[in-house]
Amino acid sequence: MEVPIQTAEIFKILSKGQFINSNSSDKKMADLYRTIEDEQNFENLYDFFININFVLEKGNEYFYFSRPETKADLEKKIETAFKWIDVVDFLKTFRNDFGSGVRFSPSDILVQIKTDADLEAKLEGLKKYADKATQREIIERILKILADDSFIEMENSITQQYKVLASFNYLEQLILTINIPEEVKNEIPE
Numbered sequence: 001m002e003v004p005i006q007t008a009e010i011f012k013i014l015s016k017g018q019f020i021n022s023n024s025s026d027k028k029m030a031d032l033y034r035t036i037e038d039e040q041n042f043e044n045l046y047d048f049f050i051n052i053n054f055v056l057e058k059g060n061e062y063f064y065f066s067r068p069e070t071k072a073d074l075e076k077k078i079e080t081a082f083k084w085i086d087v088v089d090f091l092k093t094f095r096n097d098f099g100s101g102v103r104f105s106p107s108d109i110l111v112q113i114k115t116d117a118d119l120e121a122k123l124e125g126l127k128k129y130a131d132k133a134t135q136r137e138i139i140e141r142i143l144k145i146l147a148d149d150s151f152i153e154m155e156n157s158i159t160q161q162y163k164v165l166a167s168f169n170y171l172e173q174l175i176l177t178i179n180i181p182e183e184v185k186n187e188i189p190e
Contacts (some may be wrong), residue, residue: 003048004041006032014065015054018150019167022061023100025155036063059173061100061166064183081178083129084171087142099172102164103155106139 004010010032013020022033025170036042036056046056054065091098093116094109113120113135123138130141138185143162146152159169 001044001047003044006035007045007048010036010045011049011054013150014056014063014111017065019059019062019064020146021165021167023163023166025153025163033063040124059167060169062120062170064170080173081183085178086122086125086129086147088171088175090119090126090142093119093122098164098168100164100166100168103110103161104164105160105162106136106143107160108138110136124147173177 010020013029013032020029020032020036022037024030024033036045042056042058047054049056049065051080054067057064057066093104094112095104098104109119111124120135123135126142128136129145130137132136132141142150147154147162149169152162152164155161
């Protein structure tokens, strides 16, 4: 089994819980995506990483690691899923077309908050994840979390413009896979 020369770099990124996206503006990341996308490389990398308890997963235009988890890990993942549900709900309220390829700035969100009470209420709900006081600080903290986890990237630091990466689809799919059976819907408090 021959792994690509970029294997250490791929591991360094994916082991931090980040994604390698096809639509990244960063040439190095886009090149890594193309390297993994090669069918033979993917198979070799999958076999290599599975031996160290990392599962190389392919999403829609992105790659990431998953791992077998214990019950404690599962509980932490559920807490994280709640956070992502709140964040995605906020972003989809900001723009219902919010997804891969969308460009926006924190200022765009702040302008819309002034005219959208629902968006403002949802931002207030994100305070618990941001540990910040002002609307601008909360938005900046949430965007930093999204950027650190490689769901968005800063495209222009002068205008503070961000680009949504293909890995954002992972969050959307996570939410879509939540299935609440009809018989228990009435038992869930609203």
